[in-house]
Every structure is written in C-alpha cells, then in structure tokens.
Amino acid sequence: MLLEVEKIDTYYGIFQAIFQVSLELDKGEVVCLLGRNGAGKTTTLTSIIGLNRPRSGCIKYKGLEITGKKPFQVVRLGIGFIPEDRWIFSDLSVKENLELGMREKREKGRGPVLERIYELFPKLKLMEKRNAGTLSGGEQQMLTVGRTLMGDPEFILLDEPTAGLAPIIVRSLGDQIRSLKEEGLTILLAEQNALLAMDISDRAYVIDKGTIVYEGSVEKLREDDNMMRGYLGV
Amino acid sequence: MGFDASMLFVQFISGLSRAMILFLMSSGLTLVFGVMGVVNFAHGAFYMIGAYLAFTLTEILTGFVGFWVALLIAPTIVCLIGGLVEVLLLRRIYEKEHLLQILLTYALIFVFNDIIKMIWGVDLRIVSLPPALGGFFTFFGHSFPVYYFFIIGVGGTVALLLWLLLKKTRFGKLLRASAERRDMVGLLGYNVGGLFTLVFVMATWLGGLSGAVIAPTVRLSLGMDMEIIIECFIVVIVGGLGNIWGALLGALIAGQIYAFGILFVPKYAMAFLFILAAVIIIFRPYGLLGKPAQARG
Numbered sequence: 241m242l243l244e245v246e247k248i249d250t251y252y253g254i255f256q257a258i259f260q261v262s263l264e265l266d267k268g269e270v271v272c273l274l275g276r277n278g279a280g281k282t283t284t285l286t287s288i289i290g291l292n293r294p295r296s297g298c299i300k301y302k303g304l305e306i307t308g309k310k311p312f313q314v315v316r317l318g319i320g321f322i323p324e325d326r327w328i329f330s331d332l333s334v335k336e337n338l339e340l341g342m343r344e345k346r347e348k349g350r351g352p353v354l355e356r357i358y359e360l361f362p363k364l365k366l367m368e369k370r371n372a373g374t375l376s377g378g379e380q381q382m383l384t385v386g387r388t389l390m391g392d393p394e395f396i397l398l399d400e401p402t403a404g405l406a407p408i409i410v411r412s413l414g415d416q417i418r419s420l421k422e423e424g425l426t427i428l429l430a431e432q433n434a435l436l437a438m439d440i441s442d443r444a445y446v447i448d449k450g451t452i453v454y455e456g457s458v459e460k461l462r463e464d465d466n467m468m469r470g471y472l473g474v
Numbered sequence: 475m476g477f478d479a480s481m482l483f484v485q486f487i488s489g490l491s492r493a494m495i496l497f498l499m500s501s502g503l504t505l506v507f508g509v510m511g512v513v514n515f516a517h518g519a520f521y522m523i524g525a526y527l528a529f530t531l532t533e534i535l536t537g538f539v540g541f542w543v544a545l546l547i548a549p550t551i552v553c554l555i556g557g558l559v560e561v562l563l564l565r566r567i568y569e570k571e572h573l574l575q576i577l578l579t580y581a582l583i584f585v586f587n588d589i590i591k592m593i594w595g596v597d598l599r600i601v602s603l604p605p606a607l608g609g610f611f612t613f614f615g616h617s618f619p620v621y622y623f624f625i626i627g628v629g630g631t632v633a634l635l636l637w638l639l640l641k642k643t644r645f646g647k648l649l650r651a652s653a654e655r656r657d658m659v660g661l662l663g664y665n666v667g668g669l670f671t672l673v674f675v676m677a678t679w680l681g682g683l684s685g686a687v688i689a690p691t692v693r694l695s696l697g698m699d700m701e702i703i704i705e706c707f708i709v710v711i712v713g714g715l716g717n718i719w720g721a722l723l724g725a726l727i728a729g730q731i732y733a734f735g736i737l738f739v740p741k742y743a744m745a746f747l748f749i750l751a752a753v754i755i756i757f758r759p760y761g762l763l764g765k766p767a768q769a770r771g
Contacts, residue, residue: 339644343662
C-alpha cells in the first residue's frame with residue numbers, strides 16, 4: 241500500500257472531528273472520499289498532510305510512519321496537498337506562483353516541468369504574467385493544482401476542487417483530473433460532488449459525522465440507494 | 475524670522491535623513507510582522523545594541539577605518555543575537571496566543587537594557603564621526619552636515635536592495651508568499667521555521683544597522699530604544715503594518731512632518747505625528763499601502 245491510515249482520531253480543541261478513520265490507497269489509484277459538508281473530509285486530508293495532528297492512530301506512507309510530522313516534511317516525501325480554499329499567492333504573478341511550487345531543480349531528464357503544467361492548463365500560459373489575485377475561481381483552482389504539481393508529487397490530496405465553480409468549469413476540471421490519473425498519479429479526492437467524483441474514481445469511501453460508513457467499489461456504491469440518498473444526497 | 479526657500483530645503487534634507495533612519499528601523503519591524511505575524515517590541519533594543527556596539531568598535535579601532543568596520547560588524551553581531559532569540563525563544567510561541575508574543579518581546583526590552591547597563595554602564599556615550607563624514611556643505615548660506623547625506627545614501631541603498639530582494643529573488647518571492655499564506659508555503663515543502671529564522675536575522679540586522687548609523691548623531695543612553703520604537707510604530711501604522719513600501723512611505727511622511735513641525739511649532743512636532751496616526755487609524759486602519767485584513771494562513 242502506498243498510504244495506510246489506521247484508526248485516527250483528530251480533534252479541534254475538545255471537539256472531535258473524526259473517529260477511528262482508516263483508509264488505504266494503492267499506487268496509481270484514484271480514490272474518492274465522499275460526504276456532506278462538515279462530515280470530516282477535510283480533517284481526514286489535513287491529518288494526513290500534517291496540518292492537524294491526530295491524537296491517536298497511525299499514518300504510514302510507503303511503509304514509513306508520518307503521523308505528527310510537519311507538513312513540509314510530509315510534502316518532501318512526495319505528497320501534494322491542494323487546499324479547498326486554494327490559497328494562491330495573490331501578490332505574485334501566475335508564473336511566480338507556479339515557480340514557487342518547484343522547490344528545487346529536478347534531476348535531469350524529466351523535462352521542462354512548467355511546459356507540462358501549461359499543456360495541462362493552457363489557459364495558465366496565456367495569463368502567466370497576470371497577478372494571481374485577479375484570476376477567477378476556476379482559474380485559481382487550476383493554478384493551485386498546477387502549483388502543487390510543480391513539486392512533482394507521486395500522490396496528491398485534492399480537497400473539494402469543484403467547490404464554488406460553474407458547471408462547465410467543473411466538467412473541464414474533471415477531464416484534467418482524469419488526465420492526471422492517466423499519467424499515473426495517485427489521488428485521494430475529497431468531494432461533495434459525488435457524481436463527478438465517482439466518475440473519476442476507482443474506489444470510494446463515504447464519511448459521515450466523522451466516521452467512515454462505506455468502503456468499496458464505485459459501482460456498488462452507485463447501486464446502494466440507501467447510501468446514495470442518505471449520505472450523499474443524490 | 476522669514477522662511478526662504480533655502481531654509482525649507484535645509485529642513486527637507488534634515489527630514490529626509492530622519493525618514494531614512496525611521497525606514498531602516500521600520501522595515502525590520504514590518505518585515506517581522508508581515509512574514510511571521512509577530513509584533514516585535516524588542517526591535518528597538520536591537521537598535522540600541524547596534525549603537526553601543528558601534529561605540530565600542532570605534533573606541534577600539536580608532537581612526538578612519540573604525541567607523542566603517544563598526545558599520546559592518548555591529549549589525550552582524552546584532553543579527554546573530556537576533557538569530558539566537560528566534561531559535562531559543564520566539565520559535566516556542568508562534569502557535570500560542572498573541573499576548574505571549576507581546577509579553578516575551580516586551581520582556582526582552584528589559585533584559586537587553588540591563589545587559590547594556592552591565593556592559594556599558596549608565597554614562598552617556600558619544601561616537602565620533604570619521605573626518606570624511608564630519609564636515610558640512612554650505613549651500614545658499616546654510617550648512618548641511620555631510621552625515622545627513624550619508625544617512626540618506628544608506629537608507630536609499632537599503633531600500634533598493636530590499637526592492638531587488640523582494641521582487642527579483644526566489645527568497646524574496648517566498649517571503650511575499652509567506653506574508654500572505656504561511657501554511658501554503660509549508661505545504662509546498664518549504665521549511666517555514668527556517669525561513670522565519672532568516673527573516674528575524676535580516677530584521678535584527680536592519681535594526682543593528684540603524685543603531686550603528688544613528689550612533690554618531692546622538693548621545694547613547696539607556697532608553698534610546700523607546701524613543702525611536704514609538705515613532706517606528708507610528709510609521710508602520712501609517713504605511714500599513716507588514717508592508718515594506720508602506721514603511722518607506724510612512725517614514726518619508728513622518729520625517730517631513732517632524733522636520734517642518736519643528737520649524738513652525740517646535741513644541742508640538744511629535745504631536746503632529748500622533749495626530750496623523752490617529753487619523754489613519756480612524757479612516758484607514760490598514761494603513762496607506764496596506765490591504766484590508768484578510769484571513770491569514
């Protein structure tokens with residue numbers, strides 16, 4: 241397994257946000273974590289990346305324990321985190337945002353990375369000189385994804401990439417995530433937009449009130465009316 | 475007494491040199507706040523240490539070289555002390571409430587004042603200028619200390635270097651990114667803790683430099699840190715806390731207000747500064763070049 245999360249409990253002060261959450265991802269898989277607003281999706285992701293430290297439980301990446309490590313240490317192992325709120329650097333240009341995503345010069349032979357990002361998001365190339373603060377929501381989302389990809393992660397945590405975006409942009413973002421999958425990237429996708437996420441994913445987890453309530457194939461989840469209606473509102 | 479144009483020019487130059495000292499100081503203060511989110515009350519203490527170190531260094535190395543060496547070594551020693559303070563003390567409280575930061579940096583003022591008292595005593599100290607900088611220019615019948623122009627030159631150079639650093643270098647862009655979204659910088663794999671240490675070292679270096687630069691123009695005494703730090707807080711409030719160019723603008727305004735205030739109503743020169751700060755706080759609380767408060771990452 242690439243990622244193993246075992247029975248983690250994470251709190252905000254005295255409020256417990258997730259309970260005994262366990263999940264696994266294999267290399268190359270795209271797995272979605274579905275659930276309503278406030279169900280614990282983001283907390284699960286931030287616990288993995290190190291923004292919130294679980295009070296108990298264990299997280300392993302490539303067999304190495306990463307529980308309680310700082311975000312920058314986890315990121316340096318090859319994990320990327322793409323926050324829902326995008327957190328672009330609005331004072332810097334689009335290109336400068338992307339360049340900061342690449343921490344160090346890559347080994348030779350991997351090709352010009354910036355060009356690959358521009359291939360994936362041609363729109364970003366057209367506005368590389370613009371201040372990132374002037375971008376629309378969808379463009380900012382592309383920039384956030386592109387910036388994290390500049391760090392050449394093997395595995396990304398994608399938190400609600402479609403939140404607040406227009407349907408047409410959601411569709412093209414879906415295509416872009418699919419093409420990342422084709423490139424072999426492992427993705428854990430937290431989404432409220434269950435239909436889109438299930439379209440892209442190999443497997444699914446459903447989380448509700450901080451507890452995992454479903455784990456299994458996307459097909460089986462689709463047929464599970466109870467799940468679909470009760471927890472996902474579809 | 476009539477005010478002719480040349481008289482006004484004298485005041486302008488004097489205001490400009492004062493502004494440059496204020497900028498050297500405020501840039502460090504605002505850098506630490508902008509990137510690290512810490513209000514460093516002890517910034518003045520680093521300035522005072524810089525001034526006293528300049529005194530000792532010019533005593534040891536008399537003659538022409540002494541002053542220049544002091545100008546280089548004093549800020550360097552100060553920034554090493556700054557680095558120690560960050561690593562040993564400040565680092566422990568970033569994630570705690572702001573009150574602790576205020577208590578800690580405020581306490582440092584007393585600690586450093588006592589250390590200075592132990593090392594240098596309470597006597598007033600005077601740093602002599604090297605001959606080349608000690609003279610006067612005469613201009614339309616008025617004389618300007620050459621040292622004014624030296625201060626303006628140092629301030630201008632630092633402003634230019636800071637501009638190049640922030641605009642052109644990767645490190646500078648990282649600083650700007652951290653000022654906006656600290657968390658995200660960590661999420662891109664950068665060690666934000668290390669970045670903070672460097673920022674604090676830079677800021678205390680600027681504080682030490684200000685102290686060394688101002689040393690020949692004042693009498694060194696305990697409490698000289700408090701005199702300037704209050705003015706620096708006004709400068710950063712006027713310009714926008716956390717914004718380097720705001721600090722520059724604020725310093726230029728404060729310098730001129732003081733210079734012309736003292737010409738027309740000498741008693742109330744400082745009062746104008748406080749009035750300006752009050753007006754800014756009421757009508758533009760985020761400062762002239764600041765942006766309205768936003769959630770910080």
